[in-house]
Amino acid sequence: xxxxxxxxxxxxxxxxxxxxxxxxxxxxxxxxxxxxxxxxxxxxxxxxxxxxxxxxxxxxxxxxxxxxxxxxxxxxxxxxxxxxxxxxxxxxxxxxxxxxxxxxxxxxxxxxxxxxxxxxxxxxxxxxxxxxxxxxxxxxxxxxxxxxxxxxxxxxxxxxxxxxxxxxxxxxxxxxxxxxxxxxxxxxxxxxxxxxxxxxxxxxxxxxxxxxxxxxxxxxxxxxxxxxxxxxxxxxxxxxxxxxxxxxxxxxxxxxxxxxxxxxxxxxxxxxxxxxxxxxxxxxxxxxxxxxxxxxxxx
Numbered sequence: 109x110x111x112x113x114x115x116x117x118x119x120x121x122x123x124x125x126x127x128x129x130x131x132x133x134x135x136x137x138x139x140x141x142x143x144x145x146x147x148x149x150x151x152x153x154x155x156x157x158x159x160x161x162x163x164x165x166x167x168x169x170x171x172x173x174x175x176x177x178x179x180x181x182x183x184x185x186x187x188x189x190x191x192x193x194x195x196x197x198x199x200x201x202x203x204x205x206x207x208x209x210x211x212x213x214x215x216x217x218x219x220x221x222x223x224x225x226x227x228x229x230x231x232x233x234x235x236x237x238x239x240x241x242x243x244x245x246x247x248x249x250x251x252x253x254x255x256x257x258x259x260x261x262x263x264x265x266x267x268x269x270x271x272x273x274x275x276x277x278x279x280x281x282x283x284x285x286x287x288x289x290x291x292x293x294x295x296x297x298x299x300x301x302x303x304x305x306x307x308x309x310x311x312x313x314x315x316x317x318x319x320x321x322x323x324x325x326x327x328x329x330x331x332x333x334x335x336x337x338x339x340x341x342x343x344x345x346x347x348x349x350x351x352x353x354x355x356x357x358x359x360x361x362x363x364x365x366x367x368x369x370x371x372x373x374x375x376x377x378x379x380x381x382x383x384x385x386x387x388x389x390x391x392x393x394x395x396x397x398x399x400x401x402x403x404x405x406x407x
Contacts, residue, residue, distance in 0.1 A: 128180050130162065131171035137187045144191040152196050156186045159200050193329035205253040208260060210282050212251055215274025217338040219253040223315055225400045226369045227254055229392050230313050231262040233365045237310060239263060245307075245359065247299040247314035247352060250338060252279040252292070254313055259291035266291060269305060271298045272337060300348070302355035310361050315369040316348035317341040323371070345371055346378070353381045360406045367403035375399040 128136075137156055142149035154167055160183035166173060186199050197203040197218045202211050205219035206227055212218055234242050242264045246255030249268035258264040268283075270276045276296045283292045297304045299314070318341040319327075331339070341347050349368065360366055366387055370378050375391055379402055382389035387404035394400035 127177055128175050129171070130157075130167065130173045130175050133157065133175050133180050133183060134167065134171075137183055140184075140187050140191055146190070152190065153187070155196065155200060156190065157183050159183075159186060193333070195330045195333055198333065206257045206261060208253075208257055208286055210251050210253050210256075211278055211285060213278065214333065215272065215335055216278040217250045217275070217334055219251055222394045222396075222398075222400055223254065223369055225392055225394045226313060226315060226367060227257050227261075229367050229401050229403050230254075230258055230264075230311055230365065233367075234258065234262040234264055234311060241310050241361075243267075243307070243309050243361075244311040244313065245269070245305070245309040245356075247312065247356070248316045248338075248348070249279055249294075250275050250315070252282045252294070254315060256282055256286050256288050256292055258311075258313070259288050260286055264291065264311065267293045267295060267305075267307070267309075269295045269297055269299045271296070272335065275335070275338070300351045302359070305359070307359065308361050309359055309364060311365045311367070312356050312360055313367050314348075314352055316352065318345045318348065318369070318371040318374060320345040320371075341371075344377075345374060346381075349374075349378050349381055353378075353385045357385045357387060357406055362406065364406050365403060366406065367401055369400060370402055372398050375402055378402045 134153055138149050138153035141152055146152060157167055158164055160179050189199055190196055195218060197212050201213060202209055203219055206224055210219055244258055244264040244266045246266055246268040249255055249270040252268050255266040255268040259266045268279060270279050279294050283289055283294060317339050319339045321343045324340055379389035382404050387406055389402050389404045391399045392401040
C-alpha cells in the first residue's frame with residue numbers, strides 16, 4: 109500500500125460522526141495516531157481528548173460516558189492534524205518545561221527536555237551565588253523557557269533577548285503566565301548585535317540555532333513546522349557560537365558562567381571557541397548520554 113493510501117486510511121480512522129462513548133472516541137484517536145507511526149500514541153491521544161474538553165479524570169474513570177458530536181469532532185480534527193505531522197505541542201498550545209507551563213505555537217521553538225540540561229548547569233551555578241549576584245542574560249530566548257525557569261526555580265534576575273516578533277509575543281506571555289515580571293525583563297533585539305545589550309552579567313546562557321545545512325535537509329516532519337530561524341546555525345551549524353563567543357564574554361563578570369546548548373558532535377569546535385576567548389570549557393551530557401552543554405567560568 110502506498111504511503112498516500114496508508115495516510116488516507118489513517119485520517120479516515122480518526123473521523124467521528126455523532127455521539128460516541130468515550131472509550132470508542134479514545135480508541136479511534138489512539139489507533140489513528142498509532143497507525144501513523146506516533147510512538148507515544150496513548151499519551152498523545154489522552155492529551156488531545158483533554159484539549160477537546162474531556163477531563164483527565166473522566167477519561168480514566170468513565171469509559172462509557174457519552175461524548176457529544178461537537179467534542180468528538182473537535183478531538184478528531186486535532187488527531188487528523190497530528191497525523192499530518194503537526195506538532196502536538198502546537199495543537200495543545202502549551203507545554204511543560206522543568207515543571208513550569210509555557211505557551212507555544214507557530215513562530216516559536218518548542219521547549220525540549222534536552223534543554224533542561226542547560227538549565228541544570230546554570231541553576232547549580234546560580235545556587236552558589238549571593239542573591240544579589242544572580243544577574244543573568246538569556247540570548248536567543250525564544251519562548252523564555254530557559255530564562256524564566258532560572259528566575260522562578262533558581263532566583264535569577266534575568267534579561268531575555270529575542271529577535272523574532274512572533275517568538276517575542278510568546279516570551280512576554282510566558283513571563284506573565286509564570287508570574288515572573290519582577291525577575292524577568294524581555295528585550296526585543298538581535299543578540300548578534302552585542303552593542304545593543306548593555307550591562308555586566310554573572311551568568312550568560314543561550315540555546316542558539318545550531319542545525320547544519322545537512323541537518324535542515326533531514327528534519328523530522330514535526331520539526332519542519334518550527335521556525336527555521338530558530339533552527340539553522342549556518343552551513344556548519346556554528347555561526348551563532350562564533351558571534352556570541354567573540355563578544356559576550358566581555359559582558360561576563362569575573363567568576364561568571366558562560367553556558368550554551370550545542371548540537372550532537374559540536375563540542376570540539378565550540379570548546380575551542382571557549383578557549384580562544386579565555387574560558388576553559390567543560391561539558392555536560394543530556395539524559396541520552398550526548399554532550400549537550402558546553403560551559404565555563406571566566407576567571
